[in-house]
Amino acid sequence: MNNARTVAVCLLAALCVATSLSSCVSNIPISTDYNAESEKHEVVVGLRFVTNRRLQTTDSDGDYYGDDLGELTAGECKVGFEENDRRGDVLRVDPAPIGSVLPANGTQPFVIYIHGYGESFARSCRRAALLQHRLRLQGRLLLFSWPSSTYLTYAQDADDLEMSLGHLNELLSAVADSVGQQRMILLAHSMGSRGVVDALKLRDDDPGKFSRIVFIAPDIRRDVFLENVCMLQERASDITVYMSDNDRVLWLSAAVNTSGRLGLAKEFSIDIEHINVVDITPTGTNDISGHMYHMFNPAVIEDLQVMFGVKSPDSHREYQRIAASTEGFWTLESATIAD
DSSP states (O other): OOHHHHHHHHHHHHHHHHHOTTSSOOOOOSSSOSSOOOTTOSEEEEEEEEEEEEEEEETTTEEEEEEEEEEEEEEEEEEEEOTTOSSOEEEEEEEEOHHHHSOOSOSSOEEEEEOOSSOOHHHHHHHHHHHHHHHTOTTSEEEEEOOOOOTTOHHHHHHHHHHTHHHHHHHHHHHHHHHOGGGEEEEEETHHHHHHHHHHHTOTTOOOOBSEEEEESOOSBHHHHHHTHHHHHHHBSOEEEEEOTTOHHHHHHHHHHTSOBTTOOTTOOOOOTTEEEEEOGGGOOSSTTSOOHHHHOHHHHHHHHHHTTSSOTTSOOSEEEEEOSSTTEEEEEEHHHHO
């Protein structure tokens, strides 16, 4: 690794650590009160999850989900936070049979969220719970928590994600059997986008289509994505890519990986049929990294609410998609400016 790339790796780690004050998180015991639920929490979110993290045991902490690969298990974590809190506290984690966390038949789409790299089990629960709350997807979101670790293990996380593809496909098949594939939305963030593309490549005998695939700040090579566009179009009725030139994590990832990342809007102007590309750069940044905009940027949150059927497209909107000169490309801007 040359000196420039070494510096980029260090900067990427430093920026990601700065993004979250919870880089060194305590283990969250299973089936025990971690924090008593109390009136100090304005919001308590019950989040269903499926994970392939190995259940580990220590004398001091009891059983907890670690950062090693294991078998598929499931459960619910409860997360409490203040309305404007960005971190939250995991109050309790309870295991449950996988069948019990799968959605029941219904009419509304069901979202499976695949997180990015550098997320311990506790952090993935906190972030997914905040996302579920802000998108108003109570009972309609399921977290797939793969054994990502700390912000200093980028290459190891990539390997662990590759080893998780079979488990991710097991989950997708189980949910499809429960609600039907056309009701399923795959929502992937950062490195999780790479996992979704690679997992879907393995579903050669899958005759159905997912309702949508949504890539948020995708940390995947542009050329790899373009090589798989036809496959993705066969697997999903709608594909949306959110990107931003304010994403500092992806700029550093581009330097580390010496390749263009899909989540960066700069000079990305390829006309791809049946794929919507949304450049959110005009909406600015709402966190130090510019990488977590699906949770912190009100413009993106509102746009996702409309896409997921939570908010009517005919209702009053604070932000609007503005069509670019290339079909399928949009910028997300304040509705006041758009008018």
